Amino acid sequence: MNTKTTTAMDTVAGRIYAAIKEQIIDGRYPPGGRITEQQVAAEFNTSRTPVREAMRQLVADGFARFKPNSGTVVREWSPEEMRQIFELRVFIESEIAGYAATRITAEELTALTRIQDDIELNGPDIGTDNTARIGRLNREFHRIVAEASRNERLVSMLASAIEVPIVQQTFRQYTTKRLARSFGHHRELLDAFATHDSAWAKSVMSSHIHSAKQTVLGDKSHGST
Template sequence: MKQVNGTATVAHELYAVIRERIVNGLYGQGMRLTEQQIAAEFNTSRTPVREALRQLTADGFLVFKPNSGTLVREWSTQQIHELFDLRVLIESEIALHAAEHIDDAGLSELTKAQDEIEARGADISEENTVRIGHLNRRFHALIAQASDSERLTSVLSNAIEQPIVQRTFRRYTVPQLERSFAHHRELLDAFRSRNGAWAKSIMTCHIHAAKFALLQDNPHADDNADTP
């Protein structure tokens, strides 16, 4: 990370870098992060590191445990159910509103995003699933933008940016990834037809399928995982 002046600015940059590493899985669930470790890696003092870790803990990406220190948050089965069920409620409504408000330019941008997502086919290598994860965030963000619902989008933002959501693609089998592609294509058809009910039902199926894939193989999903 480039050195910049001002503790607050450094803390902000550290927050963004550490958060992205958690989202991408570089810092895995249960991993211990120390001020000394982060400060040494980024060649900075411990003060901005402390502030960045404090904010990440407040935002639910990290947890502090006495005698253990600061750890990357782990997710229980119940917490995953709750998070994805919240997404179903909010994001299905967003899809409905998007179908009613999206214009031709928005449709074109969404279609290009999906073309990029599928550019390497159903390749489930680490490199490609990370690439798809970034593009998928953009796809869903474009739908939220098209919905013209600032209130719903604001509520969704925190849920969809949770690291357990962003790592979903790493759990997919080839058929599951192909199903995800098909859901996106059907969403595009629903948007083209301006059919809100159709878009809502597809988004509901899409998120439930993602939850199923994640819960099939989540070694940290137990009833003793950390609470936010």
């Protein structure tokens, strides 16, 4: 996130920005859906001035686009754009996992284990509420892995890619089988971290993200599986 957004986070516009961004990620505002100033102002009981600023920032950060005669709409991503995003994640996040394996603390490993326990609380339930809950916990899981790498440059490179809404919406496209497989990847990653095996961690993270890519792009390319 850029400096402008960080500064704005302490303002009304910043709080609206953060809330709407989370709603986009969680799917309340679907790709192509309109976000109206009137609707947002009513939701937050505020004037339209901070709403306009929040909307401008959502557009600037790639979460929405302004269309003449339509207003602000949630950004839609082409299959090729999504493929590039996932390939970027494979490259960067696998390296992050490798660094994390050799630098992770006992406290961080405990935190990751606790989060994964919470992720699996309801089993591979693919209901809307559970997948939204899992999505939020998954972001925290990957954030801690990134911090554990102690590699600020790689983490900075990854930040924009992992906040792209289409990536965060992956869990809503999972079948029960795919969700269970994702759980397994996380558990194996924890094993690799516990043994401080960098190569193992990189391999598991690569498989994990390739699997997520297939979940999103496979259905678009070949129909539902």
